[in-house]
Amino acid sequence: MARLGSWIHSHPEGIYVEPADAWIDPSAPKARAWVTHGHGDHARSGHSAVLATAETLAIMETRYGPQSGQPITYDETIRVGEVDVRFVPAGHVLGSAQIVMEHRGERIVVSGDYKRRPDPTCACFVPVPCDVFITEATFGLPVFRHPDTGSEIDRLLHRLHSDPSRCVLVGAYALGKAQRIICELRARGHHDPIYFHGAIERLNQLYESFGVELGELRSATGATKAEMAGHIVIAPPGALNDRWSRRLPDPVTAMASGWMRIRQRARQRNVELPLIISDHADWDELTMTIRELEPSEVWITHGREEALKHWCMTHQIKACELNLVGYEDEDD
Secondary structure, three states: OOOOOOOOEEOOOEEEEHOOOEOOOOOOOOOOEEOOOOOOOOOOOOOOEEEEHHHHHHHHHHOOOOOOOOEEEEEEEEEOEEEEEEEEEEOOOOOEEEEEEEOOOOEEEEEOOOOOOOOOOOOOOOOOOEEEEEEOOOOOOOOOOOOOHHHHHHHHHHHHHOOOOOOOEHHHEOHHHHHHHHHHHHHHOOOOOOEEHHHHHHHHHHHHHHOOOOEEEEOOOOOOOHHHHOEEEEEEEEOOOOOOHHHHOEEEEEEEEEHHHOOHHHHHOOOOOOOOOOOOHHHHHHHHHHHHHHHOEEEEEOOOOOHHHHHHHOOOEOOOOOOOOOOOOOOO
């Protein structure tokens, strides 16, 4: 009897689906690429043909220029070669998807990056029972248990209101995290203007073009210190300590990331207000998802593979590491 998933091959540069002659999130240009979401370590330029959600294709076009892409809607099934493929929400960022493949009676799900918590900027994760679940493990250690998102946003607002002469500068990944922080603030009743770094502007506009309401936003470029005092400013993490931030009114430096659970990371970034807000599943959500899907095998693509593999084995679930390269921790 053939082993499970014998038609899927792991290479350092991606996952190859042999009966469809397609690659999933390849790190090098391919003739046919299926892309789970728009972050740069998963969506790269140069492919001859891209299958992705309309949102992901729009993100790729914003970043790389025109794409030879075919949009696929959630839950639409198409046949590629000998494989039935459909995309379902992953809950990671706008347009993010899990890729569900069926071939010869076997179902394999590639999660891409995912989270299980509600996010006002994207569709929620949809669990799909399967024979093989290919999962990330970015936060695949028991130490990573993310707190309630609303409580972290409340901490941010409390700090903002405690000293109106200062602004709070939030470092947030430009795609997904920045827009999520804005929407979470709106959901907590913060409807004041929010200032943004220029690197986030095009992605804000893209989110709004897909119906994500961000409220009143203002460019920090050209704004005076007096105008930004008492307001929130959102910028990519790399801007927190560069010359750009010196223009701001005595900023409280914050960063929204699952990595803020690690105090040393916060200290290294000179973060005064660490906000533990992640767009990835934490340890409990990773293990809960595997329990829910009940796969016969779990393949782990990137992150803290060894701990999650050990958990699977202790729960009588066969597991292995794929050892793909090129996937980064980002600044989640």
